[in-house]
Amino acid sequence: MADTKREIERKYESEDSGLPDLTGVAGVETVVDKGVAHLDATYYDTPDERLAAAAITLRRRTGGSDAGWHLKFPVAPGVRDEIQAPLSDTLPRSLAGLIRSRVRDAELLPVVRLLSDRDVRDLVDSEGRLLAEVSVDAVRAERLTVDGGTAQWTELEVELADGGDPAFLDKVDKRLRKAGVRPSKSASKLARALAETTPKKKRRKQPAAREPVTAGDHVLAYVREQRDAIVTLDPAVRQDTYDSVHRMRVATRRMRSAFRSYGKVLDRTVTDPIGDELKWLAGELGVDRDAEVLTERLTAALDELPRTLFSGPIRTRLRTWTHARRGGSRRRLTGVLDSKRYLALLDALDALVDDPPLLEAAAGQPEKVIAKAVRKDFRKLSGLVEQAVALEPGQDRDLALHEARKKAKRTRYSAEAAAPGLGSPASALAKSMKSLQSLLGDHQDSVMTRQTLRELSAVAHAAGESSFTYGVLYGREEATAAAVERDLPGAWQEVKGGMQV
Structure with missing residues (x-):
């Protein structure tokens, strides 16, 4: 059985791998250290990367509290719907059907592997309620093709708690920018991994959109x-x-x-x-x-x-x-x-x-x-x-x-x-x-x-x-x-x- 949740998050880049002090953010009473999780995720796509072109991600991940299959659909900038299914060796039918209009008869192949050390903090209010989860991810990406490359980077994520007020992310954003943290140029880890591990000679340039004339x-x-x-x-x-x-x-x-x-x-x-x-x-x-x-x-x-x-x-x-x-x-x-x-x-x-x-x-x-x-x-x-x-x-x-x-x-x-x-x-x-x-x-x-x-x-x-x-x-x-x-x-x-x- 697959479960669906709305994921609202913001991603950042920083030269410093540490997390700025967020106790000064309005509404935050405590920053709780949740420890470091070691995540191993393999991302799947068709040979011509149809899912990536539609900003859809499909991965099988072990480690952390939500190991399993994850399928994400874009909703708006910084907002995605994530459908989760239990961990298994093969793609669950419940997820396969949801990407059939994109994949059709094409083969699904592993395209990228991401190994992440995730240092997690919970932002909690005065009543002990979770406001958001903040993580600093040390990521290593490996392109799973013969001539694929590797890449490494550190990324900071702020994910809003279920049912939370999106305006709270603005408050965190203000504090992070003040500390010199800048928004990520990539919408997702997969997008960055694909961009940085694909050989230059194979990188596809999207044709510029032409205004209708005739x-x-x-x-x-x-x-x-x-x-x-x-x-x-x-x-x-x-x-x-x-x-x-x-x-x-x-x-x-x-x-x-x-x-x-x-x-x-x-x-x-x-x-x-x-x-x-x-x-x-x-x-x-x-x-x-x-x-x-x-x-x-x-x-x-x-x-x-x-x-x-x-x-x-x-x-x-x-x-x-x-x-x-x-x-x-x-x-x-x-x-x-x-x-x-x-x-x-x-x-x-x-x-x-x-x-x-x-x-x-x-x-x-x-x-x-x-x-x-x-x-x-x-x-x-x-x-x-x-x-x-x-x-x-x-x-x-x-x-x-x-x-x-x-x-x-x-x-x-x-x-x-x-x-x-x-x-x-x-x-x-x-x-x-x-x-x-x-x-x-x-x-x-x-x-x-x-x-x-x-x-x-x-x-x-x-x-x-x-x-x-x-x-x-x-x-x-x-x-x-x-x-x-x-x-x-x-x-x-x-x-x-x-x-x-």
């Missing part, structure tokens, strides 16, 4: 952003992190929208098959998401309902309905993310970004090529909205509004992709499309919620339970949909009046 540059930048989001969110989805499934699903939709909206920039004979696979992935991700949205909506509606309108075990019935749809879902989704089909999709996305199927229009100016594509999406949306508004209330209008919602979403995404090239007009359009999408989304959620209420009511009736409360909720959802339909014409006119792309 229409193709802007579209590819947007596509690359979505590819990166899918790969980065993979571990979070596997861990069932809040909102991760929704965010990955949105990334797939954004990329598919870019393929369709910018078909004059990227060759659709290449992107359409990839788009089909993205649609498949979005469908797998959405199996639980739609049920979650309905559950949240119904739960909120019940919370707002006066007790006098409750009749029957409706909350129990809702929980049963929710659990029935989530049964085994996480295990099923993990299977999808481990499948050959999904990993082949990731490879296809990499190939697309590395060797994009650009058409002639890709070399054109964003003001012409991208703006034309956005206007085309907007015209199609306009036709759908006006068609829906002209229909009588009922199932046909519901379907038409749902199609308009999907087109509003696509127009929003095309405007998002266009914003870096077209500036504020595209940004304003994306914002207005988000509002319109939200309005139409409320309507669609109401349609789906009423369908669910009919199902729940039928089951309750068959069990001899009262269906009164279901009827009350159904009526309120009808009123919500009617309000959207009433407000839509005015909202749409406002959107049309603000269109400047």
